Amino acid sequence: MPLPATRVTAEAQEFKELERHFRRSALLRQALTHSSASGAVNGQRLEFLGDAVVELSVRQNLLRRYPDASEGDLTRLKIDLVRGSTLARCADRLGLRGMIITGRDFAEPDIPDSMAADAYEAVVGALFLDRGFQAAGDFVERTLLALEGCSSCGDPKSRLQEYCQGRGMPRPEYVTEEVLGPSQIGRAHV
Numbered sequence: 001m002p003l004p005a006t007r008v009t010a011e012a013q014e015f016k017e018l019e020r021h022f023r024r025s026a027l028l029r030q031a032l033t034h035s036s037a038s039g040a041v042n043g044q045r046l047e048f049l050g051d052a053v054v055e056l057s058v059r060q061n062l063l064r065r066y067p068d069a070s071e072g073d074l075t076r077l078k079i080d081l082v083r084g085s086t087l088a089r090c091a092d093r094l095g096l097r098g099m100i101i102t103g104r105d106f107a108e109p110d111i112p113d114s115m116a117a118d119a120y121e122a123v124v125g126a127l128f129l130d131r132g133f134q135a136a137g138d139f140v141e142r143t144l145l146a147l148e149g150c151s152s153c154g155d156p157k158s159r160l161q162e163y164c165q166g167r168g169m170p171r172p173e174y175v176t177e178e179v180l181g182p183s184q185i186g187r188a189h190v
Helices: 002-019 025-031 044-065 071-082 084-094 113-131 133-145 156-166
Strands: 175-180 185-189
Touching: 002 025, 025 044, 025 113, 044 071, 044 113, 044 133, 071 084, 084 113, 084 133, 113 133
Parallel strands: none
Antiparallel strands: 175 185
């Protein structure tokens, strides 16, 4: 069966590529071990640490990248970048989903995005412990910030509401003028 052998070879190559960032590969293995793997030291504590390192790296980068952005715009950007679905995409680009060591209850196709995102954070936390903030921040820069687009403006309704609140105006009221098509797309009138 050539497909499974090919997949195992690809996963081994992805692991080796990731492992080269570490001095202590045992930390990487721990980061990739889910709590369902009985008897093994898992990556939950590394995930806890990695969550903070990812967020700090993202905040630091956004301050540099958008020197004139408001706090609200920076917060929206940060939220877009650190949400679970974004981190799961990063994990998938790195091949982490296939490297996660789980208990019998999980198999790769069944691994949810939340678990993949947690593995990404755990790897960042492990890298922080192994090589420090600069190495972990550089990793976040290469694997998240350089590859994920984000919108600094947010959705129009949120922007209008923040604009009104910031000027002491009442909240806008939306009235549906017309409903079009099967998807029930409505146009709002303020």
